[in-house]
Amino acid sequence: MKIPPGYVARNLWSRRLTTVLTAAGLALVVFVFAAVLMLNEGLHDTMVTTGEYDNVVLIRSSSETEVQSSVPRAQADAAISHPAVALTGEGLPLASRETVVLISLDKRESSQRSNVLIRGVGPNALELRPQIRLVAGRMFRAGSSEIVAGAGVARRFNGAGLGERMRFGQREWTVVGLFDAGGSGFDSEIWGDADQLMQAFRRPSYSSIVLRLADSAQFERFKKDIETDPRLTLEAKREQAYYSDQTKALSTFINILGMTLSVVFSIGAVIGATVTMYASVANRVAEIGTLRALGFQRRSILAAFLVEALMLGLVGGVAGLACASAMQLVSFSTTNFQSFSELAFGFRLTPAIAAESLLFALAMGFVGGFLPALRASRMEIVDALRAA
Incomplete structure (x- = not known):
C-alpha cells in the first residue's frame, strides 16, 4: 500500500x-x-541587445575594447571602402566612424562620481542601431557642441537632463535630446559628433568603426580581408559578439x-x-x-x-x-x-x-x-x- x-x-x-x-x-x-x-x-x-548581429565593429588588433583602440583616419577610410559594406540611399558606405572617451560625472542622488562613456558617432549611427529612438528633444547637429544622453544617464547624473549643460573636453556641451535604447548598454552612454569630440579631446584617430555588410553571410570573408590587409592593423567582430564579450x-x-x-x-x-x-x-x-x-x-x-x-x-x-x-x-x-x-x-x-x-x-x-x-x-x- x-x-x-x-x-x-x-x-x-x-x-x-x-x-x-x-x-x-x-x-x-x-x-x-x-x-x-x-x-x-x-x-x-x-x-x-546592445549589438546588432548584422553590424561589424572594427577595432585595433589586440585591443579588447573601444577604449583601448585607435583607428587612424586613413585606415578607417580604407576599411569602409570595402565592396562588402552596405550603401545608404545616397550611395555612401553605411558606416559610423566613432570615438569613445570616459568622463567623470556627479550622481544626482549622492555626492559620488562615476565614469560615463561619451561616444562620438557619425551621421549613420541611428540607422545602424534601430533599437535607439529619441524620446525627448532632438538629435545633435553635426559640427556643434551638442549632445544627446541615454535615458539611464539622464536619470542618474547631474547635467545630463534635457536642456542641461555639462563641461568636459575644455568645452561646454548642451544636452538637446534624450534617447531610449531599449534597455541596452547604450542607455548608459552620451552621444555627440565624433569629429567635435576628437577636437575637444585632441584625439588624432577614431576608436572604432561600426558598419553593416550588404550580405551578412559574407562576414568571414570580410573579416579575413580586413585582418590580412597589410595597410590595416584592424580586427573585425560582429557587433553582437563584441558586446557579449564585454560581459x-x-x-x-x-x-x-x-x-x-x-x-x-x-x-x-x-x-x-x-x-x-x-x-x-x-x-x-x-x-x-x-x-x-x-x-x-x-x-x-x-x-x-x-x-x-x-x-x-x-x-x-x-x-x-x-x-x-x-x-x-x-x-x-x-x-x-x-x-x-x-x-x-x-x-x-x-x-x-x-x-x-x-x-x-x-x-x-x-x-x-x-x-x-x-x-x-x-x-x-x-x-x-x-x-x-
Missing part, C-alpha cells in the same frame, strides 16, 4: 511553525540563487560571488531541513509503528518522508522565487570592468531560471530529508510501538 499525499500534507500543516521556519530558510537560499542567475541574465541580455569579466565575478553565497547558505538550509525531518521522525515513532502494523511497507514509509521533504523544498522554492521575481523592478548599476564606465542593467527572470531555482530547492529538500526518511523506514514494528 502507498501512503496518500494528503496524509503527508496534513502532517506538514499540523507542524506549521517548524514547516514555515524550515521553508523560510530554503526560500532565502533560493532567493539568492535565483537573484544571481537573474542578475547575470540581465547583464547578458543588456549587452547582447565575461563582470559575469564571472557575479557568478563566483553568487554561487559562493548560495553554497554557504544551502549548507545551512540543508542542515535545517535535516534537523526538522529528524525531529519529525522522533515525534512520530508511534505513528510509524502503527503504519507498519497496518501493512505499509518500508519503501512506502521512505517515500512518504521523502515526499514531505520535497514538499518543504517546493514551498521554500516557490516563496524564494516569488521574492526574487520582485527584483525585476529594481535597476542596478555597476562598473563595466572592460570599459571602466558605469553600466546600468536589471534583473531578468526567465522560465529556465525559474525551473533551475525550483529544481535546486527540491534538491535541497531531498538531500535534507533522505537520511531521516531512511531512518524512519528502517524502524522495526515492535521497537517503534514499544518506544511509543
Whole structure:
C-alpha cells in the first residue's frame, strides 16, 4: 500500500511553525540563487541587445575594447571602402566612424562620481542601431557642441537632463535630446559628433568603426580581408559578439560571488531541513509503528518522508522565487570592468531560471530529508510501538 499525499500534507500543516521556519530558510537560499542567475541574465541580455548581429565593429588588433583602440583616419577610410559594406540611399558606405572617451560625472542622488562613456558617432549611427529612438528633444547637429544622453544617464547624473549643460573636453556641451535604447548598454552612454569630440579631446584617430555588410553571410570573408590587409592593423567582430564579450569579466565575478553565497547558505538550509525531518521522525515513532502494523511497507514509509521533504523544498522554492521575481523592478548599476564606465542593467527572470531555482530547492529538500526518511523506514514494528 502507498501512503496518500494528503496524509503527508496534513502532517506538514499540523507542524506549521517548524514547516514555515524550515521553508523560510530554503526560500532565502533560493532567493539568492535565483537573484544571481537573474542578475547575470540581465547583464547578458543588456549587452547582447546592445549589438546588432548584422553590424561589424572594427577595432585595433589586440585591443579588447573601444577604449583601448585607435583607428587612424586613413585606415578607417580604407576599411569602409570595402565592396562588402552596405550603401545608404545616397550611395555612401553605411558606416559610423566613432570615438569613445570616459568622463567623470556627479550622481544626482549622492555626492559620488562615476565614469560615463561619451561616444562620438557619425551621421549613420541611428540607422545602424534601430533599437535607439529619441524620446525627448532632438538629435545633435553635426559640427556643434551638442549632445544627446541615454535615458539611464539622464536619470542618474547631474547635467545630463534635457536642456542641461555639462563641461568636459575644455568645452561646454548642451544636452538637446534624450534617447531610449531599449534597455541596452547604450542607455548608459552620451552621444555627440565624433569629429567635435576628437577636437575637444585632441584625439588624432577614431576608436572604432561600426558598419553593416550588404550580405551578412559574407562576414568571414570580410573579416579575413580586413585582418590580412597589410595597410590595416584592424580586427573585425560582429557587433553582437563584441558586446557579449564585454560581459565575461563582470559575469564571472557575479557568478563566483553568487554561487559562493548560495553554497554557504544551502549548507545551512540543508542542515535545517535535516534537523526538522529528524525531529519529525522522533515525534512520530508511534505513528510509524502503527503504519507498519497496518501493512505499509518500508519503501512506502521512505517515500512518504521523502515526499514531505520535497514538499518543504517546493514551498521554500516557490516563496524564494516569488521574492526574487520582485527584483525585476529594481535597476542596478555597476562598473563595466572592460570599459571602466558605469553600466546600468536589471534583473531578468526567465522560465529556465525559474525551473533551475525550483529544481535546486527540491534538491535541497531531498538531500535534507533522505537520511531521516531512511531512518524512519528502517524502524522495526515492535521497537517503534514499544518506544511509543
